[in-house]
Amino acid sequence: MAKITFISFYNDFSVGVNVLSRVLIEAGHKVSTIFFKLPCQKEIEWFKEEPGCMETFSPYGDIVGSNSDVNKASTRDIKILLDLILELKTDILCISSRSPDRDIALLVLPQIREIFKGIILAGGYGPTFDPETYSDLVDYVYRGEAENKIVELISLIECGKSIEDFDNISYKKNGELVVNKFGEPEEMPLREQLINKDSFYIDYDKLYTYENRHELIRYPYSYSIFFGRGCINTCSYCSAGNWRNLYKKEGFRIPYRRNRQIESVINELIKAKNSGIIFVNFRDEYLTAKFEVLKQFFHMYENEVNIPFWAYLVPKHVVNDPEILRIAVDAGFIDTVVGFQSGSDYINRTFFTRPLPNKYHVEYAHLLAKYKINVKYDLITFNPAETDEHVKETFKLIQALPKERAYLSCARLFFLPGTPASKLFAKFKNTPGDFERYYRNTLLYLICFVMSENEFGKILNNQKMISSWQNLLAFYKDYLEKRGIAFPIGTHDVPGSITTHRYQRMLKKYNYPEIIVWGNGEYYKEMVHIFKGESIRYHIDDEVNGNGIETDISPPEVLSGIKEQIPVFICSSRKQEINTKIMNEYSNFPGKIIV
Numbered sequence: 232m233a234k235i236t237f238i239s240f241y242n243d244f245s246v247g248v249n250v251l252s253r254v255l256i257e258a259g260h261k262v263s264t265i266f267f268k269l270p271c272q273k274e275i276e277w278f279k280e281e282p283g284c285m286e287t288f289s290p291y292g293d294i295v296g297s298n299s300d301v302n303k304a305s306t307r308d309i310k311i312l313l314d315l316i317l318e319l320k321t322d323i324l325c326i327s328s329r330s331p332d333r334d335i336a337l338l339v340l341p342q343i344r345e346i347f348k349g350i351i352l353a354g355g356y357g358p359t360f361d362p363e364t365y366s367d368l369v370d371y372v373y374r375g376e377a378e379n380k381i382v383e384l385i386s387l388i389e390c391g392k393s394i395e396d397f398d399n400i401s402y403k404k405n406g407e408l409v410v411n412k413f414g415e416p417e418e419m420p421l422r423e424q425l426i427n428k429d430s431f432y433i434d435y436d437k438l439y440t441y442e443n444r445h446e447l448i449r450y451p452y453s454y455s456i457f458f459g460r461g462c463i464n465t466c467s468y469c470s471a472g473n474w475r476n477l478y479k480k481e482g483f484r485i486p487y488r489r490n491r492q493i494e495s496v497i498n499e500l501i502k503a504k505n506s507g508i509i510f511v512n513f514r515d516e517y518l519t520a521k522f523e524v525l526k527q528f529f530h531m532y533e534n535e536v537n538i539p540f541w542a543y544l545v546p547k548h549v550v551n552d553p554e555i556l557r558i559a560v561d562a563g564f565i566d567t568v569v570g571f572q573s574g575s576d577y578i579n580r581t582f583f584t585r586p587l588p589n590k591y592h593v594e595y596a597h598l599l600a601k602y603k604i605n606v607k608y609d610l611i612t613f614n615p616a617e618t619d620e621h622v623k624e625t626f627k628l629i630q631a632l633p634k635e636r637a638y639l640s641c642a643r644l645f646f647l648p649g650t651p652a653s654k655l656f657a658k659f660k661n662t663p664g665d666f667e668r669y670y671r672n673t674l675l676y677l678i679c680f681v682m683s684e685n686e687f688g689k690i691l692n693n694q695k696m697i698s699s700w701q702n703l704l705a706f707y708k709d710y711l712e713k714r715g716i717a718f719p720i721g722t723h724d725v726p727g728s729i730t731t732h733r734y735q736r737m738l739k740k741y742n743y744p745e746i747i748v749w750g751n752g753e754y755y756k757e758m759v760h761i762f763k764g765e766s767i768r769y770h771i772d773d774e775v776n777g778n779g780i781e782t783d784i785s786p787p788e789v790l791s792g793i794k795e796q797i798p799v800f801i802c803s804s805r806k807q808e809i810n811t812k813i814m815n816e817y818s819n820f821p822g823k824i825i826v
């Protein structure tokens with residue numbers, strides 16, 4: 232049995248590490264995980280000439296940097312990390328990282344190398360696409376998927392045998408990079424994850440354990456999962472969509488999608504639900520399968536999981552068959568992203584290798600609006616291939632989008648290694664002198680989003696305004712403030728954001744003969760109207776000075792006496808706590824708890 236420690240950078244959760252941890256623990260190893268630095272986004276004053284991580288724009292117009300560009304590891308952070316590695320008595324260290332983690336890897340790995348005498352392995356997107364850099368920093372790089380290889384790999388290392396001939400391994404020998412061939416990938420990757428309580432989080436000079444991670448992590452009640460792996464597109468700037476091409480170069484044809492068995496996904500989610508999770512993120516490139524399979528999955532999800540979820544659906548599939556969307560919404564679909572990237576179909580086709588015309592995405596956006604889905608529209612700015620005409624096409628696109636429950640998210644074009652984008656854009660030269668123009672265009676997109684066509688036309692005719700990003704930014708901020716415009720994020724914290732309309736839909740669909748409502752505070756007051764006309768067996772308000780509603784029974788021991796399948800609707804800012812309380816204290820309660 233080996234003592235293995237994973238290190239993941241700028242993450243608070245890693246499906247890859249969780250999957251590998253399960254496989255290793257089932258094989259008898261002891262596994263710990265260290266999340267070194269958490270995901271971080273901060274406003275910055277100006278663009279970096281060469282950002283190490285993606286730069287984006289807040290919907291309020293500010294420039295936002297991320298991760299190592301804005302929250303570098305301090306000397307104290309690193310000291311805590313080194314001490315922890317030694318304290319855990321690690322035998323084998325497994326680094327899991329992405330390309331933008333390069334800076335932190337270059338900073339931290341040499342220091343780890345000095346104090347840690349065991350074998351260091353590195354895997355994930357970063358080392359897979361850049362074995363050259365990583366093989367100088369660690370003993371061995373593992374490229375590609377590892378769930379069917381990791382146990383054998385670790386046991387060879389444990390027995391002191393060489394892994395130099397092992398498939399997918401890269402390393403430096405006499406200064407030369409050795410890159411081994413790939414082994415057969417799994418037909419059905421992404422096994423069930425293990426949520427490892429032996430996890431540590433280091434950020435802002437402090438160490439947190441799994442138990443007190445809530446102090447650091449904003450949404451510890453959400454769960455990330457994959458229904459399957461693989462994208463049906465291959466956008467030029469994306470590593471996930473080009474994963475299949477990586478395998479193709481190695482002689483393996485993997486299908487566009489490799490979906491897990493429905494039962495395995497549902498079982499994993501039921502376990503997550505029973506542990507108190509109240510939000511699910513499907514991290515699939517697209518949550519997609521044959522319609523019949525997807526339909527069956529959403530039905531099972533609705534019946535057995537029924538937690539609101541975030542996912543990407545395939546716009547064209549939904550437009551061709553809107554029934555998919557209806558079933559997804561019934562299951563709990565409440566939030567998503569629609570990627571437009573450019574308003575020009577030509578730019579999307581030629582430079583982003585995204586062949587689907589925008590009209591499908593616009594139609595999809597209208598369908599989403601019909602179902603009150605929260606949505607973020609993605610655009611890529613700083614695109615040197617775009618002319619003024621393409622920028623105008625983007626204005627037109629923005630004007631055609633539904634605006635309710637939506638916001639515009641602009642990101643600066645960013646080249647990831649292993650993706651074709653850098654070649655496609657190679658002939659263009661961007662200089663810092665261009666940054667002001669790009670920023671002005673981005674601000675105009677944001678302004679266009681909140682204005683009528685008429686109003687926006689006037690802005691475009693105002694030369695003084697549009698020739699200065701400072702003027703545009705000041706005008707935009709003032710415009711938002713005067714009109715009280717704020718942009719929505721789908722969260723349990725605000726009733727109208729994901730809960731009110733979802734509950735309304737369920738009440739209508741199921742027409743329950745009786746319900747129980749557990750609600751308190753302002754949260755409940757805001758949504759009480761939806762229960763008008765319902766037959767409510769009990770109103771539960773367990774706040775000592777509950778200012779929400781009249782209380783029939785308090786405290787809610789009443790639940791323990793109920794034998795019928797009567798649903799409980801939780802309308803409270805303490806949703807997670809109440810949900811956990813019902814599960815722990817009234818575990819025999821037969822009804823559904825609807826979060």
Ligand code: B12
Pocket residue numbers: 241242243244245246247248250251270271272283284285286297298325326327328329330331332352353354355356357360373375376377378381420421455468469470471472514515516647648649
């Ligand atoms: C979820 C996710 C996130 C989450 C991560 C936390 C979480 N909750 O899981 C969040 C939202 C934080 C995130 C952030 C970012 N992400 Co992200 N993210 C993803 C996503 C959608 C899933 C990752 C995943 O779980 N994959 C599935 C697992 C099983 O795969 P895996 O991690 O690669 O692990 C497998 C192998 O790589 C290998 N492996 C992995 N680690 C190790 C270690 C060892 C030792 C070994 C042997 C093997 C091994 O085995 C695993 C099992 O097969 C991917 C896209 C995708 N579909 O993969 C993008 C992706 C990983 N993200 C990406 C990027 C760039 C980012 C950012 C860093 C962008 C930025 N701003 O710079 C940001 C961080 C910014 C921020 N502040 O939020 C890129 C990475 C590309 C690259 N070349 O590195 C991806 C691929 C998307 C893309 N555009 O192509 N992300």
Ligand code: SF4
Pocket residue numbers: 462463464465466469470471472473516517
């Ligand atoms: S659709 Fe999304 S996940 Fe798929 S290749 Fe394009 S950007 Fe990547």
